[in-house]
Amino acid sequence: MTKTPSLRTCAMRATALATMACLPSTVAFADDTDHDWYLSLNGGASIHTDDVEFSNGANTVETDFDTGFTFGGAVGYRWTDYNFGGFVPRTELEVSYSENDADTIDFSGNGVGNEVVADGSQISNVGIYGNLFFDLPNVVSDDVTPYIGGGAGLNIVNHNLLYGAGGLNLNDDGDTVFAWHVTAGASYALSDQLSTFVDVGFRQAVDAGSVRRAGSRALTGPAGGTFEDDINSIVVRSGLSVDF
Numbered sequence: 001m002t003k004t005p006s007l008r009t010c011a012m013r014a015t016a017l018a019t020m021a022c023l024p025s026t027v028a029f030a031d032d033t034d035h036d037w038y039l040s041l042n043g044g045a046s047i048h049t050d051d052v053e054f055s056n057g058a059n060t061v062e063t064d065f066d067t068g069f070t071f072g073g074a075v076g077y078r079w080t081d082y083n084f085g086g087f088v089p090r091t092e093l094e095v096s097y098s099e100n101d102a103d104t105i106d107f108s109g110n111g112v113g114n115e116v117v118a119d120g121s122q123i124s125n126v127g128i129y130g131n132l133f134f135d136l137p138n139v140v141s142d143d144v145t146p147y148i149g150g151g152a153g154l155n156i157v158n159h160n161l162l163y164g165a166g167g168l169n170l171n172d173d174g175d176t177v178f179a180w181h182v183t184a185g186a187s188y189a190l191s192d193q194l195s196t197f198v199d200v201g202f203r204q205a206v207d208a209g210s211v212r213r214a215g216s217r218a219l220t221g222p223a224g225g226t227f228e229d230d231i232n233s234i235v236v237r238s239g240l241s242v243d244f
Contacts, residue, residue, distance in 0.1 A: 035193055035243030036078045038090075042197075042239030043071040046098040049202075049234055052123075054170060054210065054227035059109045061170055061212070061227050063161060065100040065123065070235055072096030074131070087134040094151065096127040098233070105163040109223050118162035123231070125205065127179060129153035140186075147199075148184040155179035157231065159210035170210040170227060179205045181235075193243040198236075205231040 048065040055061075076092025102121035104114045133149030140146060155177055161170040185199020209228035212219045219225070 036080055038076050038078065038241050038243045039073070040076070040092075040197070040239055040241040041071075041073045042096075042237040043069070044235060044237035046070040046100055047234045047236070048100060049232045052229050052231055054229045056212070056222075056225040056227045058222040059107065059227075061161070062106045062108070063102055063123075064104045066103045068098060068100030068122075070096060070098035070237065072127070076131070076133075078135070084134070086136055086139065088137060090133050090135060092131045092133070094127070094129040094131050094153075096129070097125070098127070098235070099124040100233075102161055105161060107164070107168075110164070115163035115168075120160065121162045122160055124158045124160075125231070126156040126158075127153065127203070128155075129179070129181065131183075133183075135187075143189045144186055145189075145195075146184075146186045150180065150182040150201075152178070152180040155205040155208070155231075157205055157208040157210075159208075161210070169213050169215075171213055175209050177205050177208050179203065183235075185237075187241065195241045195243075196238070197241060198238045200237075201235050203233050203235055 046068040048067075051062050051064045053060050053062045072095055074092040074094040076090050078088065078090040080088060082089055100123055102117055102123070105117050105121070106114045129151035130153055131149060131151030133147050136146045138145075156174045157177060158174055159170045163169065181201050181203040183199050183201030185197055187195045187197035189195045207228045208231050209226045211226055212224050
């Protein structure tokens, strides 16, 4: 005699079939939630590696800067379909700002000894970079991802170096120059979409120049003209990154 399944058995079978039917759609949804785009914000310290020796070929304005600050942000994309021996590439567009106060200024044309530095003497920098980084996921742990990379772009360097009698200064509203950097760091996943990171990098603005002036009047001859030098700095940053 054939036994009729109980109501409980039928309910259990229906639940199992419904669960199996839902599995493919659940897997497809998980694939669709990969977050390749990200937005990051950062802040930290900008440390000039050596004195900046602005020169016009005849004289120099050697300037030592205090440790300053930097902050910025980036929008990027992780190329998760590519893997180069464990290195996963990502590209980003970064915008940053840094500012350093002048500590000492020495103009070679005034003989030996530093000038009197006026309050507000500083140099500031707006950087725009196209970056390429390589992440090393799952090497340290599931949550910690080391990375290394760099970028190139433009720096808009603003000089406001005031010293000596008569309002002598190196002043320029914005010298746009080529710039580049190399950076290494690590990120730590706080959740599926939020991570924090710390990195350190070397940055250089190439041949950043400024005009030597007395007040607003541009000086000429051996004591005037445009004074240029590379600006080298170590940048130490921390920040947050959000995937979307």
